[in-house]
Amino acid sequence: MPRPEQTIVKLTIDGREVEAIAGTMLVDAAKQVDVEIPYFCYEPKLGEPVGACRMCLVEIEGIPKLQTSCSTPVREGMVVNTTVDRVLEAQNSVIEFLLVNHPLDCPVCDKGGECPLQDYTFGWGRGKSRVIEPKRHFVKPLALSPLIAIDRERCILCYRCVRFSQEVAEDWQLIFTERGAHTFVGTHDGHPYVAPFSGNIVELCPVGALTSQPYRFRARPWDIEGAGGICTLCPSQCNVEFTVRDDKVVRVLSRENSAVDDGWLCDKGRFAYQAIHVDERITEPLVRGESGELESASWEAALGAARAIAGHRGRGAALVGGQATNEEAYLLGRIVREGLQSHDIDSRLSGTVELGLTRALAAPALQATVADLEFAHTVLVLGTEPVDDSPILDLRIRKGVRRNGVKLAIASARPSTLDPNATLSLRYAPGSEAEFLAGLDAALSGTAASDEFGALATLLKDGGEDVVILWGESLPAQALPTLLSIAGKLGLTDRDGAGLLEVPNGTNARGIREAGALPNAGPGYSEVQAGRNAAEIAAALTAGDVTVLYLFQVDPLRDLPARASWDAALGKAAVVVAHASVLTEGLARHADVVFPAESSAEKEGTIVHPDGRLQRLRAAIKHPGEVRASWQVLVDIAKATGVETGILTAGMAFQQLTKAVPFYAGLTLEAIGGRGLRWPETDAAAEMPAGAAPAPAKVQATEPAPEGKLLLGTYRSIWASTEVEISPALAFTIAEQLVELAPQDAIALGIEHGAAVQVAQNGTRLAGRAAIRTGVPAGTAFLAAGIAENSANALTESIVEVVKA
Amino acid sequence: MPYEPGPDVIEVMRHPAKGPAMSTLRVFGETLRGMKTTLARVAEGPLTIQYPEEKTPVYPRFRGRHKLHKFEDTGLEKCVGCSLCAAACPSDCIRVVAAENTPDNRVSAGERYAAVYEINLSRCIFCGYCEVACPFDAITMGHDYELSDYTRSDLIFTKEMLLAEPLERTPLRTEGE
Numbered sequence: 015m016p017r018p019e020q021t022i023v024k025l026t027i028d029g030r031e032v033e034a035i036a037g038t039m040l041v042d043a044a045k046q047v048d049v050e051i052p053y054f055c056y057e058p059k060l061g062e063p064v065g066a067c068r069m070c071l072v073e074i075e076g077i078p079k080l081q082t083s084c085s086t087p088v089r090e091g092m093v094v095n096t097t098v099d100r101v102l103e104a105q106n107s108v109i110e111f112l113l114v115n116h117p118l119d120c121p122v123c124d125k126g127g128e129c130p131l132q133d134y135t136f137g138w139g140r141g142k143s144r145v146i147e148p149k150r151h152f153v154k155p156l157a158l159s160p161l162i163a164i165d166r167e168r169c170i171l172c173y174r175c176v177r178f179s180q181e182v183a184e185d186w187q188l189i190f191t192e193r194g195a196h197t198f199v200g201t202h203d204g205h206p207y208v209a210p211f212s213g214n215i216v217e218l219c220p221v222g223a224l225t226s227q228p229y230r231f232r233a234r235p236w237d238i239e240g241a242g243g244i245c246t247l248c249p250s251q252c253n254v255e256f257t258v259r260d261d262k263v264v265r266v267l268s269r270e271n272s273a274v275d276d277g278w279l280c281d282k283g284r285f286a287y288q289a290i291h292v293d294e295r296i297t298e299p300l301v302r303g304e305s306g307e308l309e310s311a312s313w314e315a316a317l318g319a320a321r322a323i324a325g326h327r328g329r330g331a332a333l334v335g336g337q338a339t340n341e342e343a344y345l346l347g348r349i350v351r352e353g354l355q356s357h358d359i360d361s362r363l364s365g366t367v368e369l370g371l372t373r374a375l376a377a378p379a380l381q382a383t384v385a386d387l388e389f390a391h392t393v394l395v396l397g398t399e400p401v402d403d404s405p406i407l408d409l410r411i412r413k414g415v416r417r418n419g420v421k422l423a424i425a426s427a428r429p430s431t432l433d434p435n436a437t438l439s440l441r442y443a444p445g446s447e448a449e450f451l452a453g454l455d456a457a458l459s460g461t462a463a464s465d466e467f468g469a470l471a472t473l474l475k476d477g478g479e480d481v482v483i484l485w486g487e488s489l490p491a492q493a494l495p496t497l498l499s500i501a502g503k504l505g506l507t508d509r510d511g512a513g514l515l516e517v518p519n520g521t522n523a524r525g526i527r528e529a530g531a532l533p534n535a536g537p538g539y540s541e542v543q544a545g546r547n548a549a550e551i552a553a554a555l556t557a558g559d560v561t562v563l564y565l566f567q568v569d570p571l572r573d574l575p576a577r578a579s580w581d582a583a584l585g586k587a588a589v590v591v592a593h594a595s596v597l598t599e600g601l602a603r604h605a606d607v608v609f610p611a612e613s614s615a616e617k618e619g620t621i622v623h624p625d626g627r628l629q630r631l632r633a634a635i636k637h638p639g640e641v642r643a644s645w646q647v648l649v650d651i652a653k654a655t656g657v658e659t660g661i662l663t664a665g666m667a668f669q670q671l672t673k674a675v676p677f678y679a680g681l682t683l684e685a686i687g688g689r690g691l692r693w694p695e696t697d698a699a700a701e702m703p704a705g706a707a708p709a710p711a712k713v714q715a716t717e718p719a720p721e722g723k724l725l726l727g728t729y730r731s732i733w734a735s736t737e738v739e740i741s742p743a744l745a746f747t748i749a750e751q752l753v754e755l756a757p758q759d760a761i762a763l764g765i766e767h768g769a770a771v772q773v774a775q776n777g778t779r780l781a782g783r784a785a786i787r788t789g790v791p792a793g794t795a796f797l798a799a800g801i802a803e804n805s806a807n808a809l810t811e812s813i814v815e816v817v818k819a
Numbered sequence: 820m821p822y823e824p825g826p827d828v829i830e831v832m833r834h835p836a837k838g839p840a841m842s843t844l845r846v847f848g849e850t851l852r853g854m855k856t857t858l859a860r861v862a863e864g865p866l867t868i869q870y871p872e873e874k875t876p877v878y879p880r881f882r883g884r885h886k887l888h889k890f891e892d893t894g895l896e897k898c899v900g901c902s903l904c905a906a907a908c909p910s911d912c913i914r915v916v917a918a919e920n921t922p923d924n925r926v927s928a929g930e931r932y933a934a935v936y937e938i939n940l941s942r943c944i945f946c947g948y949c950e951v952a953c954p955f956d957a958i959t960m961g962h963d964y965e966l967s968d969y970t971r972s973d974l975i976f977t978k979e980m981l982l983a984e985p986l987e988r989t990p991l992r993t994e995g996e
């Protein structure tokens with residue numbers, strides 16, 4: 015639904031004139047004129063108010079009884095009093111009632127010091143209680159999940175956590191059990207509350223009933239400092255606030271930015287900060303010594319060893335991982351193109367897209383924003399699973415569907431967790447994306463090959479003009495011209511509130527591309543002599559045409575398909591230089607120099623959100639151990655290869671970038687600030703080179719798998735990341751090989767849910783556990799990629815055999 | 820320009836008038852007056868306290884070096900590591916890092932205890948706010964005032980030092996003393 019119209023109404027609160035947007039609740043209107051009304055249960059992020067706590071009572075002239083200001087919208091001419099005796103008396107009583115059963119164990123409570131109940135008791139309470147009866151008691155503390163501790167005595171039954179679980183995350187796990195004074199929060203059968211967004215309830219709880227296990231007793235509010243930052247663990251790029259104590263990150267809170275994250279975080283972003291301060295992290299340079307093992311070395315030794323790449327002019331290549339900043343990608347581009355006089359740099363690891371098409375897909379006129387997902391008429395999720403690939407968008411889509419009546423269509427190979435919310439869910443066979451899009455394109459032109467296509471075309475065409483297509487980077491390149499044609503047919507170009515939004519595989523994929531880390535595009539999608547892409551680099555390494563490989567926060571054995579051929583290719587390389595924070599398998603085996611990479615809490619730089627919003631990373635803590643700023647290392651390496659960058663600070667690197675990328679012209683770090691700035695909305699956006707979409711190619715139909723074999727699809731779980739692997743608190747989530755099978759196939763193969771299975775192909779065998787999932791189309795199996803062991807990238811063909819182990 | 824004192828400025832005589840007699844008085848007279856006081860006290864005996872062999876007794880509410888307390892019956896620490904003392908401290912010299920009690924390692928009576936409790940006594944102004952803030956009477960101001968040391972870092976008192984009894988007790992003033 016399009017964004018609602020806004021009208022202004024005038025009212026009086028405590029004698030002050032207020033102008034508020036119609037529909038605003040009284041508490042919020044009061045805030046505008048610095049009148050504080052205490053409240054517990056009201057939280058606009060959770061949707062409609064419920065009026066559960068009664069703390070926010072106010073007097074409205076003309077209405078005999080006190081009203082809850084959290085659920086009373088402003089009306090023209092209203093006169094509201096918040097400080098009359100009647101209201102004070104009510105507030106006193108509510109506090110007194112809440113404290114009847116509250117243990118008031120503030121000194122041992124983790125919320126103490128930042129607790130609304132403490133503050134309101136102090137500010138609006140009587141200071142004395144008339145109740146002398148014993149309070150209720152529960153066993154405490156209890157683990158609600160490995161991440162969250164629950165102290166049921168402290169709960170004031172405000173419903174916030176339950177509403178989050180039921181109405182925002184929609185995992186329906188949390189409920190109130192028992193009645194009256196015995197009510198407590200829990201799950202249906204007492205199982206742990208494990209969900210991708212569970213950590214948000216800790217931040218929501220207005221008392222110390224729900225506290226974070228990893229942060230338990232770590233610090234008090236006066237021991238800590240908050241530092242704004244960005245989570246760089248997925249393309250959602252949520253805004254976060256790092257809680258820093260003694261130069262260590264001890265907690266991550268959300269820093270609400272409605273244009274990006276809506277004030278939520280996923281558990282990966284909230285708890286994987288632990289990876290910053292664990293022993294597994296690389297905090298000093300490593301160089302492969304005489305013995306053939308990686309040994310810690312001084313920076314001089316490591317830089318000296320890395321300078322060897324300068325002797326391989328014309329034969330160097332670089333792969334850029336998604337966590338690189340724009341500046342780092344830009345510097346890597348200069349090292350490869352100017353220093354090593356090569357053209358082989360790639361960051362789009364899922365395959366190269368023609369330059370004209372890349373430009374057309376990134377065209378400012380065609381970009382939808384994150385907020386558009388919430389206000390569109392129809393959202394089409396295409397070839398991506400938001401909860402895994404960009405978790406916070408999952409919540410945004412749910413919000414749109416639930417609150418604004420957005421119609422959701424899903425077209426994917428793998429069943430989606432959003433399916434129950436969708437008006438229409440279509441499945442295609444893995445690998446047949448191009449075929450599917452061609453079918454949809456034809457249906458939009460009026461020749462639907464099947465009813466399904468017809469229904470989807472009708473939904474997209476007739477459901478309203480504002481259509482947002484959320485598409486995954488993994489769509490094959492040959493499907494993308496069709497995607498553009500579909501966007502054209504739906505009139506998404508130049509339409510506010512509609513457009514395409516990509517879910518890339520890497521956090522800063524968009525910024526890295528714009529900074530020029532593509533084989534066929536320089537900074538600002540400029541035309542350059544084409545080089546090799548990732549797959550071609552592997553082939554060239556094996557053939558000896560490329561001898562030096564620079565791996566920036568990427569491990570081909572972990573992140574790229576065709577694991578075996580990469581293993582061989584890396585083995586052939588003369589010098590492999592890597593930046594990494596965890597010594598993953600490929601680096602441990604093949605890297606000659608490993609520089610410690612920075613975490614997002616230490617970095618200075620800029621990144622670009624998939625919707626074009628530049629966001630700024632700021633250093634919240636100083637570098638642990640020997641870690642150095644990566645831009646600095648890259649500047650040193652550039653110098654060794656003969657490129658005088660003249661860069662002395664991170665800010666200078668950004669300035670050079672804005673000069674190199676025409677559509678970043680005029681951007682400054684100040685303008686980007688804490689909330690980010692969308693370059694497609696700036697004047698410089700006109701400088702973006704125009705795209706040229708090639709005509710959609712003819713596609714061939716995908717063959718179904720032969721009898722007894724299954725078609726292979728892959729997915730990357732939200733937990734598949736090295737940061738999660740080394741965070742002790744998230745150890746319970748570590749992604750393993752879950753082979754998703756359709757119930758029919760499982761029965762035919764005699765495999766039970768949770769049973770050990772083997773996936774075989776051409777002599778490669780992967781061990782995994784079967785996960786039988788309704789919705790998986792018969793004849794397909796979905797395997798996890800990006801995990802430490804038994805990852806699907808060991809398989810190269812599209813047909814697999816699944817057998818009982 | 821010579822200084823012109825106004826009419827309300829009075830001239831004060833700062834010394835006995837000049838002359839032999841008055842000069843003699845000036846040299847010896849005042850000395851004798853002082854000697855009178857001294858000699859008059861000879862009979863009282865010495866008042867000097869032979870510090871450090873002898874210590875000045877302090878009043879019971881004297882605010883000296885802090886003490887942390889344990890429960891006498893259970894031997895558990897009273898401090899639960901709530902950091903309220905650190906919040907109250909105006910010179911920001913208390914550092915508390917809390918940790919969780921486990922059944923095998925029970926340190927305090929509550930859920931949490933102070934794993935690190937340090938007071939930097941070279942910054943402390945002995946205001947006693949920490950004592951007032953503590954909800955468990957875990958920290959009190961003691962009577963020790965002997966706090967000199969060779970290095971500043973030795974003046975950071977750890978939890979063990981604060982829990983331990985002082986090597987020597989500071990004498991308290993008795994009533995009427």
Ligand code: SF4
Binds near residue numbers: 117123127
């Ligand atoms: S929830 Fe708030 S009021 Fe209750 S014990 Fe904790 S700090 Fe105190």
Ligand code: SF4
Binds near residue numbers: 172175
């Ligand atoms: S646990 Fe916290 S958020 Fe949930 S109902 Fe109780 S007080 Fe509210």
Ligand code: SF4
Binds near residue numbers: 943944946947
């Ligand atoms: S006595 Fe005062 S200055 Fe010293 S530690 Fe206590 S609160 Fe701080």
Ligand code: SF4
Binds near residue numbers: 901905954
């Ligand atoms: S001494 Fe008292 S106020 Fe300080 S941390 Fe311990 S219990 Fe809290």
Ligand code: FES
Binds near residue numbers: 056064067069083
């Ligand atoms: S905030 Fe209004 S009833 Fe809870």
